[in-house]
Amino acid sequence: xxxxxxxxxxxxxxxxxxxxxxxxxxxxxxxxxxxxxxxxxxxxxxxxxxxxxxxxxxxxxxxxxxxxxxxxxxxxxxxxxxxxxxxxxxxxxxxxxxxxxxxxxxxxxxxx
Amino acid sequence: xxxxxxxxxxxxxxxxxxxxxxxxxxxxxxxxxxxxxxxxxxxxxxxxxxxxxxxxxxxxxxxxxxxxxxxxxxxxxxxxxxxxxxxxxxxxxxxxxxxxxxxxxxxxxxxx
Numbered sequence: 381x382x383x384x385x386x387x388x389x390x391x392x393x394x395x396x397x398x399x400x401x402x403x404x405x406x407x408x409x410x411x412x413x414x415x416x417x418x419x420x421x422x423x424x425x426x427x428x429x430x431x432x433x434x435x436x437x438x439x440x441x442x443x444x445x446x447x448x449x450x451x452x453x454x455x456x457x458x459x460x461x462x463x464x465x466x467x468x469x470x471x472x473x474x475x476x477x478x479x480x481x482x483x484x485x486x487x488x489x490x491x492x
Numbered sequence: 493x494x495x496x497x498x499x500x501x502x503x504x505x506x507x508x509x510x511x512x513x514x515x516x517x518x519x520x521x522x523x524x525x526x527x528x529x530x531x532x533x534x535x536x537x538x539x540x541x542x543x544x545x546x547x548x549x550x551x552x553x554x555x556x557x558x559x560x561x562x563x564x565x566x567x568x569x570x571x572x573x574x575x576x577x578x579x580x581x582x583x584x585x586x587x588x589x590x591x592x593x594x595x596x597x598x599x600x601x602x603x604x
Contacts, residue, residue, distance in 0.1 A: 415593075417541075425533075425541065425584055427593040440592035441493075474540055479531060479588075480552055482540035 382406040384414075384475050384483035391489050392465050398488060402458040402475030409433070409451050413478050414458045416449060418471040419485075426471075431458055465490045494519045494587050498596035504604035505575050513599045515568040515585035521548075522565060522589075529589040532561055532570045535598075536581040544583075545570070577603050 388400035402414060409431075416428040429439040431449045439447050448461045458475060472485040499514035521528045528548045533541040543552040545561035548568060558573045572579055582598040 424597050425535075425586075425595040427586070427595065438591055442592070476541075479533075479546075479586075480543045482542070485540055 382477060382481045384477060384481060386473060386475055386483045386486040388473075388486055388488070390487060391491060392469075393492050394466060394490055396465055397461060397463045398465050398469065400460040400473055400475075400486060400488075402460070402483060404456045404458070404475075404477065407477065409453045409456060409458065414451070415476045415479055416458075416460050417474045417476060417479075418469075419474070420468075420471045421487075428460070428473075467491075493592055494521075494590060494594050496585055496587055496594050496596035498583075498585060498599045501599055501601055503600065504602040506604045507576060508574050511572045511575050511579075511601060513570045513572075513583050513585075513601075515563075515570070515596050517566045517568075517587055517589075519589070520565045521587050528564060529587060530561070530563065530568050531586040531588060532559075533584045533586065534579070534581050535584065536578075539581075541584065546588075572601070575601070575603055579603065 383405045385403050392398050413432050415430045429449050431437050437449045446463050451458045472487045474485045476482040495518040497516045505511045521530050530548045531546045532544040535541045544559050549561040560571045580603045584598050585596040
């Protein structure tokens with residue numbers, strides 16, 4: 381069945397780079413798009429970006445200068461990298477297939 | 493960016509009653525293909541968001557017929573018929589008409 385699982389460090393130091401991995405199973409990354417969405421604790425959802433089946437990407441313009449999404453189709457993994465992290469980036473980060481199937485999310489804290 | 497504005501519910505809603513959530517967009521969500529790109533999600537406490545409907549009114553796979561989306565242009569409604577305890581949570585609308593794909597701030601549904 382379709383599964384997505386986010387992984388990565390739960391703690392990142394201010395101004396450092398966040399690196400997350402979304403490992404998928406039950407489908408091919410060349411057939412379905414994968415989005416990243418984040419949610420600060422107790423707040424709403426923010427769409428971050430998407431990697432399309434062909435490998436191209438689109439980003440939220442508010443994050444575009446800091447954000448990069450890539451993939452390794454052979455490993456069924458999608459990667460999110462965001463630099464210059466600040467406390468405003470504290471959130472649960474989700475990956476989702478076409479926004480229809482979601483991972484469980486990974487909580488990221490920014491602190492020294 | 494397209495701003496999504498959601499209405500509130502008169503919580504708590506008695507079990508078995510109906511509830512309607514409104515969502516307004518700052519720009520028409522009709523695309524040149526004629527489809528209206530509006531999604532509805534439910535996020536239950538402690539869980540990842542779940543896609544309920546897309547293209548305004550098409551129910552996602554496995555979603556109960558008690559959930560029905562409607563609307564056009566810039567005004568949309570999600571109706572939940574015969575509400576049950578499992579329907580409690582926060583409902584989000586999201587436009588996927590243009591980047592960035594923005595969410596409403598969420599509408600909380602409590603069941604009595």
